[in-house]
Amino acid sequence: MEGLLDILDYDGDIDELVSGGRPVVEVVGGRLQNLVGQRGATLEALQELARLAVFRQTGSPSRLLLDVGGYRANRRKELAAVARNAVEKVKEHGEPVRLEPMSAFERKCVHDVVNAIDGVESESEGVEPSRRIVVRPAD
The missing domain is CATH 3.30.1370.50 (R3H-like domain)
Known part of the structure; x- marks a missing residue:
């Protein structure tokens, strides 16, 4: 996610936590609406990409939940x-x-x-x- 923010030239901080046994990555900052998209469609796509990246690194599926700007x-x-x-x-x-x-x-x-x-x-x-x-x- 940090790499994506850098490529897009967006300012945002990334918080990693676990909620209900599920890994959560929160991107916080101003002007992040483009990462959410209409009705969260872009956010859902980014979450799927993040899950794929985790799978590629670990070989295990992930239930990672991604949130941007408190949208979820x-x-x-x-x-x-x-x-x-x-x-x-x-x-x-x-x-x-x-x-x-x-x-x-x-x-x-x-x-x-x-x-x-x-x-x-x-x-x-x-x-x-x-x-x-x-x-x-x-x-």
Whole structure:
């Protein structure tokens, strides 16, 4: 990541940590939005490249999570609100709610929120890049 920032002539600091047993690399600094891209698409691609680089060095797959400019933390909060809103609709109307297509990271955030609430359940359906979550009343 440091090499990429140098090539792009971006100023950013890199923090490495472990969260929930998962390696996390955070790039912090100003004017990093281009590394996030529209709805995090560039960030997802950079994360995949970082995982491939780790695999090439170690021979083992990595669950590395890359965050740039706090995007994932902010997005996690937005997705929690989306999940709670879907749960409210399901509880109010008793009908399943289909959410917009999301990345694997986004779907996990929504599943985590929904799974913590009694009376509802969630599952993913469809195929990438149109994979989405359906929130429904629990059986």
